[in-house]
Amino acid sequence: MTKTRTPGISRRSTLALMGxxxxxxxxxxxxxxxxxxxxxxxxxxxxxxxAQLGTSxxxxxxxxxxKVNAAGGLAGRQIEMVIRDSKGQPQxxxxxxxxxxxxxxxxxxxxxxxxxxxxAVHEVARDLGVLCIHTCSEASSLTxxxxxxxxxxxxCVRQGIHDSIVGGSYAASIAKAKxxxxxxxxxxxxxxxxxxxxxxxxYLKRFAPDVEVISESWPKLFQPDxxxxxxxxxxxxxxxxxxxxxxxxxxSYIDQANIYAMFSQMEVFAVNMADYTALTVVKxxxxxxxxxNRYIKTFPTTPENAAWGDAYRAxxxxxxxxxxxxxxxxxxxxxxxxxKANSADGKKLxxxxxxxxxxxxxxxxxxxxxxxxxxxLVGYAIGWGTTIPQEPYVPEVKAGDWKTIFELEAEWKKSKxxx
Amino acid sequence: xxxxxxxxxxxxxACLVTQTTSGLIIGMLLFLVAxxxxxxxxxxxxxxxxxxxxxxxxxxxAMTAYQLTGSFALAMLAGAAGTAVLGLVFERxxxxxxxxxxxxxxxxxxxxxxxxxxxxxxxxxxxxxxxMGMPSAFQVMPLFxxxxxxxxxxxxxIGVALVAAIVLGAGLSRTRIGKVIRAxxxxxxxxxxxxxxxxxxxxxxxxLGGMLAGLAGALAAPVRSLxxxxxxxxxxxxxxxxxxxxxxxxxxxxxxxxxxxxxxxFGSLGFPLFTEGLMYLFMVIVLVSKPTGLFGKxxx
Numbered sequence: 001m002t003k004t005r006t007p008g009i010s011r012r013s014t015l016a017l018m019g020x021x022x023x024x025x026x027x028x029x030x031x032x033x034x035x036x037x038x039x040x041x042x043x044x045x046x047x048x049x050x051a052q053l054g055t056s057x058x059x060x061x062x063x064x065x066x067k068v069n070a071a072g073g074l075a076g077r078q079i080e081m082v083i084r085d086s087k088g089q090p091q092x093x094x095x096x097x098x099x100x101x102x103x104x105x106x107x108x109x110x111x112x113x114x115x116x117x118x119x120a121v122h123e124v125a126r127d128l129g130v131l132c133i134h135t136c137s138e139a140s141s142l143t144x145x146x147x148x149x150x151x152x153x154x155x156c157v158r159q160g161i162h163d164s165i166v167g168g169s170y171a172a173s174i175a176k177a178k179x180x181x182x183x184x185x186x187x188x189x190x191x192x193x194x195x196x197x198x199x200x201x202x203y204l205k206r207f208a209p210d211v212e213v214i215s216e217s218w219p220k221l222f223q224p225d226x227x228x229x230x231x232x233x234x235x236x237x238x239x240x241x242x243x244x245x246x247x248x249x250x251x252s253y254i255d256q257a258n259i260y261a262m263f264s265q266m267e268v269f270a271v272n273m274a275d276y277t278a279l280t281v282v283k284x285x286x287x288x289x290x291x292x293n294r295y296i297k298t299f300p301t302t303p304e305n306a307a308w309g310d311a312y313r314a315x316x317x318x319x320x321x322x323x324x325x326x327x328x329x330x331x332x333x334x335x336x337x338x339x340k341a342n343s344a345d346g347k348k349l350x351x352x353x354x355x356x357x358x359x360x361x362x363x364x365x366x367x368x369x370x371x372x373x374x375x376x377l378v379g380y381a382i383g384w385g386t387t388i389p390q391e392p393y394v395p396e397v398k399a400g401d402w403k404t405i406f407e408l409e410a411e412w413k414k415s416k417x418x419x
Numbered sequence: 420x421x422x423x424x425x426x427x428x429x430x431x432x433a434c435l436v437t438q439t440t441s442g443l444i445i446g447m448l449l450f451l452v453a454x455x456x457x458x459x460x461x462x463x464x465x466x467x468x469x470x471x472x473x474x475x476x477x478x479x480x481a482m483t484a485y486q487l488t489g490s491f492a493l494a495m496l497a498g499a500a501g502t503a504v505l506g507l508v509f510e511r512x513x514x515x516x517x518x519x520x521x522x523x524x525x526x527x528x529x530x531x532x533x534x535x536x537x538x539x540x541x542x543x544x545x546x547x548x549x550x551m552g553m554p555s556a557f558q559v560m561p562l563f564x565x566x567x568x569x570x571x572x573x574x575x576x577i578g579v580a581l582v583a584a585i586v587l588g589a590g591l592s593r594t595r596i597g598k599v600i601r602a603x604x605x606x607x608x609x610x611x612x613x614x615x616x617x618x619x620x621x622x623x624x625x626x627l628g629g630m631l632a633g634l635a636g637a638l639a640a641p642v643r644s645l646x647x648x649x650x651x652x653x654x655x656x657x658x659x660x661x662x663x664x665x666x667x668x669x670x671x672x673x674x675x676x677x678x679x680x681x682x683x684x685f686g687s688l689g690f691p692l693f694t695e696g697l698m699y700l701f702m703v704i705v706l707v708s709k710p711t712g713l714f715g716k717x718x719x
Contacts (some may be wrong), residue, residue, distance in 0.1 A: 182600065225448075228438075228445065228694070234568060235434050247548060248646050252550075259553060259561065260570055284558060378470070
């Protein structure tokens with residue numbers, strides 16, 4: 001015969017609860033051991049068209065957090081990640097960030113938002129004074145503009161201006177070697193597309209002054225059909241084309257341009273091509289598209305980078321993205337800063353993070369630095385190369401020169417009135 | 420505004436051929452989606468707001484069939500047949516329950532299914548974008564006609580859409596089933612009283628509409644990236660087509676779609692920053708001068 005227990009709390013549970021209560025009074029470290037974990041909040045995009053990037057950010061963070069926790073945590077405190085979906089909407093990103101700190105008790109923030117959302121999260125960090133590391137926004141002004149500067153926010157992301165300087169210089173060297181004077185551009189019609197294209201052509205013309213842009217196309221973001229754009233570019237008969245289309249838009253464009261044999265009629269420079277999300281999806285990837293590196297496990301060509309890419313793939317059964325390496329680097333910075341500060345306190349970590357150089361698989365020379373004066377990442381591997389249709393997709397990447405980047409970046413900041 | 424470029428193009432046969440075929444391609448795919456929408460409205464008097472989902476499913480069905488069999492023909496068949504079945508089930512199980520309800524209720528049901536279908540795609544195929552890839556038979560150099568560039572795949576695409584338009588037009592005007600469908604659109608009560616199963620007609624028309632959108636999705640799959648929610652932008656343009664052509668008119672859908680395609684292809688040369696705006700401007704002009712659309716009939 002089975003016994004049915006009356007609902008409500010049993011005598012045995014009451015005794016257990018009383019015992020636990022007595023223990024926590026008599027031995028407070030037992031209770032404190034629970035609070036010893038440190039919660040890190042992370043708003044990112046887990047639904048909608050760019051969900052893949054948000055998911056890959058979450059994956060990379062969890063991969064690194066596991067390592068940090070296994071090694072004893074952040075200054076002895078185990079990390080507990082609280083990751084929420086912002087749906088890619090700035091107002092939702094700000095709301096989630098505020099809730100993570102105020103309601104969930106997160107002591108640090110990793111901001112896994114695209115540019116639009118990251119400015120909103122930045123304002124929350126300004127308001128609450130919590131340490132915040134931006135891990136996805138490439139918009140240069142986020143850290144270059146002194147009006148945005150706050151002592152508790154850092155950016156652990158590649159930067160649009162760095163990419164434009166390296167891209168412009170690389171494209172100019174090809175333009176000079178092959179005599180490419182007539183250029184066309186085709187980029188998505190929103191802030192990122194307009195800014196990046198403007199900066200790229202600025203540096204292209206600086207390094208190769210006789211280049212002329214003879215046709216511009218601005219298809220809208222997520223446009224399904226590019227036929228009229230492709231044919232318009234073919235009519236203009238340029239010698240080279242620049243595009244900062246990305247993701248599904250870029251793969252659609254390539255498929256549609258391919259059947260017009262566009263890639264045999266001009267040199268194509270697509271800054272966002274060399275990312276596994278696009279490389280592995282395009283079925284008939286043309287040979288010889290010039291692209292900037294996003295994340296590729298063969299650049300930098302170090303065993304550490306290859307091992308990291310393989311470890312990520314082994315765990316998640318897909319390749320990491322550009323957002324992945326940036327998020328992983330942010331966790332590496334936190335771990336190193338906590339070691340140096342011997343604390344997980346946000347203010348102390350911020351002090352140590354300024355100017356901190358760490359060993360990193362994604363560094364141009366095996367290290368990356370969080371620059372002290374504008375709180376932004378420098379020294380990461382950055383370069384351009386040409387594609388082939390199968391692995392390793394971009395066999396040789398020509399690395400950008402950080403000395404030139406620093407010089408031209410300083411000039412650019414001056415021209416913008418930032419310094 | 421770059422009127423010189425537009426004038427230069429109109430004076431050159433190469434440009435004229437390239438841009439005209441470009442317009443036909445955009446227009447024909449749009450026609451396949453819009454004609455289903457207009458057919459369903461014409462017979463069932465329902466604005467099928469979830470119509471874009473059938474375009475999306477057509478593309479995903481075709482991609483999966485192509486991956487499994489490697490046959491382009493089977494991929495097209497899977498896209499069309501799969502969405503026809505889906506359309507029939509959707510109409511019989513859900514839409515048939517809201518025919519008598521007010522427009523808001525019909526709209527809500529359709530919108531709910533837009534979200535549900537997107538999530539179903541996300542669950543089955545994942546949230547990331549996919550590509551079907553161009554079949555090797557069409558990975559050939561484009562044809563040069565009078566100096567203009569025309570990809571062979573797009574010729575097939577225009578041909579298939581044209582055949583669909585002719586079969587549909589002839590089928591509705593010259594066959595017995597076509598007559599019954601037109602009668603059901605005009606007076607369903609009388610058709611029912613004559614012993615014809617109107618439920619079957621409604622289901623069949625919905626399946627046909629879904630099939631045409633699915634075929635458009637399957638034809639677009641080799642050249643467009645596949646994502647959950649991909650049907651939405653196509654739906655908006657299809658609505659513009661049906662408004663321009665006249666709700667319920669098949670000829671109107673054809674003319675409307677082709678005009679829109681040509682506006683896009685030539686507009687991108689002359690008005691590169693206002694190509695989208697041109698489509699809406701044209702719609703406004705049509706609505707002001709002929710509120711029922713170019714081929715729409717006045718309500719009795």
